[in-house]
Structures are given as C-alpha cells and as structure tokens.
Amino acid sequence: MKFQVNRDVFSEAVSFAVRLLPQRTTQPILSGILLEASDGALVLSSFDYEVSSRTEVSADVEEPGTALVSGRLLADIASRLPNAPVQFSTDEGRIAVRCGSAKFTLLSMPVEEYPTLPQVDERTGVVPAEEFADAVAQVTVAASRDDVTPVITGVQLEVGETSLSLVATDRYRVAVRDIDWDGGTTSSAGTAALIPARTLSEVGKTFAHSGTVAVSIVRGDDRELIAFSADKRTVTSLLIKGNFPR
Structure with missing residues (x-):
C-alpha cells in the first residue's frame, strides 16, 4: 500500500475514526484503525463489536492495499504532523509515515483477525x-x-x-x-x-x-x-x- 493525502484532511479523518474507540479493551485488535486505499480514496474504519465508525477521504493512491494500525497511536501522530502532504507506505509488516521532515515507523496489526464492519444499505x-x-x-x-x-x-x-x-x-x-x-x-x-x-x-x-x-x-x-x-x-x-x- 502506498498513498499520499492532505495533512488536515487526514488528521480530521483519524480523529473521527478513533472518537468512539474504547479506552481499554480485552482484545488489542479492536483498538486498531483499518486503512483501505484504492481508486483515489482512503477509507478509515474502527469497530469494537458495539460501535463502528467509517469515513472516506480523497487520496493520491499509488499502490492500493489495506493495513491495520493502533488507533490512539495514529491519532497522536496525526495531531503532531507538520503542514505538508502525508505519505504512507507499507513494507513487511511495517508502516512508514512521512510528512515534511517528520518520519514515523509503525508496526501493523493482523488485518485478517479484524472483524467485518456492519453494512447498512437502506435508510429509514x-x-x-x-x-x-x-x-x-x-x-x-x-x-x-x-x-x-x-x-x-x-x-x-x-x-x-x-x-x-x-x-x-x-x-x-x-x-x-x-x-x-x-x-x-x-x-x-x-x-x-x-x-x-x-x-x-x-x-x-x-x-x-x-x-x-x-x-x-x-x-x-x-x-x-x-x-x-x-x-x-x-x-x-x-x-x-x-x-x-x-
């Protein structure tokens, strides 16, 4: 996975995705944010079996893919990034985040263990x-x-x-x-x-x-x-x- 996204847009999307995550959970996998990059869009999701959040933002996607990363850690990083485009790339279980002079490396979590988000089609x-x-x-x-x-x-x-x-x-x-x-x-x-x-x-x-x-x-x-x-x-x-x- 490899993409670039506006810093302010990304920070706001991460903040939305982590807002309803539990402070503590017996399953560490549920503390993660799922990132899905494809077709010029980045989707960020969170789910703890009771509440889910999903948001989509525009992104320059070079290589589509999916990654799962600690939500609180990503939110902390996103709030401190300088005013520059944010670049994401994944390599062998690691996620590299670059923004201006700032560089971070995060460990990815196993995507295959993450629960499937509920789907809602019709509105009431x-x-x-x-x-x-x-x-x-x-x-x-x-x-x-x-x-x-x-x-x-x-x-x-x-x-x-x-x-x-x-x-x-x-x-x-x-x-x-x-x-x-x-x-x-x-x-x-x-x-x-x-x-x-x-x-x-x-x-x-x-x-x-x-x-x-x-x-x-x-x-x-x-x-x-x-x-x-x-x-x-x-x-x-x-x-x-x-x-x-x-």
Whole structure:
C-alpha cells in the first residue's frame, strides 16, 4: 500500500475514526484503525463489536492495499504532523509515515483477525443535522449513568409520521424533544430504537454541521443496530435490548 493525502484532511479523518474507540479493551485488535486505499480514496474504519465508525477521504493512491494500525497511536501522530502532504507506505509488516521532515515507523496489526464492519444499505429517514444535535444535547443529560439498569442509560428514538421524538430518563426526571423527520416514501412510523446515550452524544457533536443526517434502523438476524450517515461518514451502534419505561 502506498498513498499520499492532505495533512488536515487526514488528521480530521483519524480523529473521527478513533472518537468512539474504547479506552481499554480485552482484545488489542479492536483498538486498531483499518486503512483501505484504492481508486483515489482512503477509507478509515474502527469497530469494537458495539460501535463502528467509517469515513472516506480523497487520496493520491499509488499502490492500493489495506493495513491495520493502533488507533490512539495514529491519532497522536496525526495531531503532531507538520503542514505538508502525508505519505504512507507499507513494507513487511511495517508502516512508514512521512510528512515534511517528520518520519514515523509503525508496526501493523493482523488485518485478517479484524472483524467485518456492519453494512447498512437502506435508510429509514432523514433529520436536519443542527436541530438533531441540539435535541441530543438537551435530552442525553437526563439519561442514567447507572449501568445496573442498561435500558435507562440510553435515549429512546420514536419515529412518527413527520417527527422524531428523543426521550431519556433516569427515573427521577424525563427529557423529551421532538424534531422534524422525513421518512421519504417508506412508512417507518411507530419504529423505535434505544441507543446508548454516550454514543448518541458523540454522534450529535460529529454531525452537527452536516446539513442533514440519514438515519437507518436495522433489525435482522441477531443484530439490531442504528446507523447515522452524512458527508461520507457513518457511525453505527448496537441498540440496547429491553423495554424502555413508559
């Protein structure tokens, strides 16, 4: 693999990819960022079986390929690079990063052991990004932080005909906010999804200035998840199982 990418674009993409990675994990492989270079684009992904992030940026790809590298280490390096194009190349399990006078060599992680990211094809509806971010910020403060009762550590999204309700409670207080919802030609009214408040909070901040955010609620097999997409960025999260308090 060999490619060149704009320094600011790369740094922002890495920051997005590592934002939802766990601080500690029993499986070191899940602390990595997957880099996929091909056809003039670089895709950066992260996944810990519960939350995934994926973003695509333009890159000058000389040799397509895939590499897996420590996410926190790459984010630390990306934030310190000088103002110059970033050059990546791989050779026998090592990844060389060059940017101006700065040079780094990283050990790659085994790509074949990395889990397959969840795929989301159809969207359930669309919400205005700024309004959605404001609603998330207002509602998540009421979610419980006590992991003993997981269902109240989340925010319940309830889809109506033309509105989306966000509801959170810690059993002592309740926060509710309704925003505009465009379900397109599909009828999704009555659909509900319970999302971890921490994840939703990060999603709100990430997509606050994206114009609109596409929302996909997927239920199939043994996985129930929700995806948020905008500006070639996607975040997925497993839903919390259980019945939200009435």
